[in-house]
Amino acid sequence: MHSQLINLTSDTLTKPTPAMLDAMMTAEVGDDVFGQDPTVNALEKKMADMFGHEAALYCPSGTMTNQIAIKAQTQPLDEIICDELFHIYRYELGGYGFHSGVSMHVTRGNRGIMSPQMVHDAVKPKADWNPNSRMLIIENSINMGGGNYYTIDEVKALVAMARSHNLKTHLDGARLFNVLVETGDTPMEYGKLFDSISICLSKGLGAPVGSVLISDKETISYARRVRKVMGGGMRQSGYLAAACIYALDHHIDRLRDDHRRARACADKLESVSWVSEVFPVSTNILIFKEADHLKVADVVAALKARNIECLAISDRLIRWVFHLDIHDDMVSQILELPDHLV
Ligand SMILES: Cc1ncc(COP(=O)(O)O)c(C=O)c1O
Incomplete structure (x- = not known):
C-alpha cells in the first residue's frame, strides 16, 4: 500500500520528462563562453523579452544569479535590505559579504512579508560610520514563509519606497511563476518594477539545471564577467538551456x-x-x-x-x-x- x-x-x-529530454537531446549547441550557443542565446532572449528587459544571463544556479545581481549593482561598504527569511540572507553562506563586501539589514516581516515602513526605517542616514543603503531585495514567493507571496500592489508599494530612497531593486523570483499562476499578474509587470530579476528554472518549472538573471544590457554585460570569475562560464550549456525553454513552454500552467x-x-x-x-x-x-x-x-x-x-x-x-x-x-x-x- x-x-x-x-x-x-x-x-x-524533479527529473526531466521524456519530452524535455527529447528537447535536450536535439538542441543545437555551441560554446557559450564565446557567446556561440544558439540555444542559450535563445533562452536569454526569451526571458529578457518576457520581462521587458534588455538582456539576460543563464547561470548554473539561483545562488549565482542572486549573488551576481548584488555584485553587479553594489560597491563594497554598501548595504542591502531584505527579510530574515529570504534565501539570500539565510542560505547563500553570507555570499553578499564574501563576493561583494556589502552588509545586510534584515527586516522581521510577517512570514517574510515586509512593509514599506520597514524599508524606510532600514535606510541609514549618510555618515562615515554607516554603510550606504543601496538595494532592496524581495523574494516572491517566499520559500521559508511557506510559499506565501507578496501581491503586486504590495510589491509596488515596496518598490516605490525603495525608489524614493534611490535604492536598486532585485527580485529573487526563484518561484515567481508559482505566484503568477495564482494572481494572473504578468512577467512584464514585474519587469517594470525591478532593476534585476532572478528566475529559477530548476524548481517548480522542472528543468534539471539553471537560473536566469534578467536586467539591462550594461548590468548583464558586467554580470557575464562576474559569472566567469565565479567559474560559472559553461560551454555547450545549450543542452541544459533547451530544458529551460521546454519548461517555460510547457510547465507553467x-x-x-x-x-x-x-x-x-x-x-x-x-x-x-x-x-x-x-x-x-x-x-x-x-x-x-x-x-x-x-x-x-x-x-x-x-x-x-x-x-x-x-x-x-x-x-x-x-x-x-x-x-x-x-x-x-x-x-x-x-x-x-x-x-x-x-
Ligand atoms: C527562494 C530561493 N532563492 C534562491 C535559491 C537558490 O537556488 P539554487 O539552489 O539554484 O542555488 C533557492 C533554492 O532553493 C530558493 O528557494
Missing part, C-alpha cells in the same frame, strides 16, 4: 496542479493529531508544526517509514514541497495517513 516513494523534500528534485495538491494535503493535516498548526497554503509549499508532545525528528522518521520523505526546516517545523513528480495517486496515499502516526 505504501509502495511508492513520495519525495516532498524540495521542488528541485501545470504549477496550479502542485498548488491544488498542496491544499488538499494541508486540509488533511488540519485533521490529524500529530500536527498542531498548518501554515495557510498559497502555492506549492506546505509548512506545518508537529503536535507539542512530539519531536519533529520522530514525525519525519514516521513519515519516512511510510515512504514519505521531507525536511524538518527547524526544531518545530516540517516542509512539504509539491512538484512535477508528485502525482494525484501519491496525494491519495498522503490522504490516507492515520490520525495517530507516532
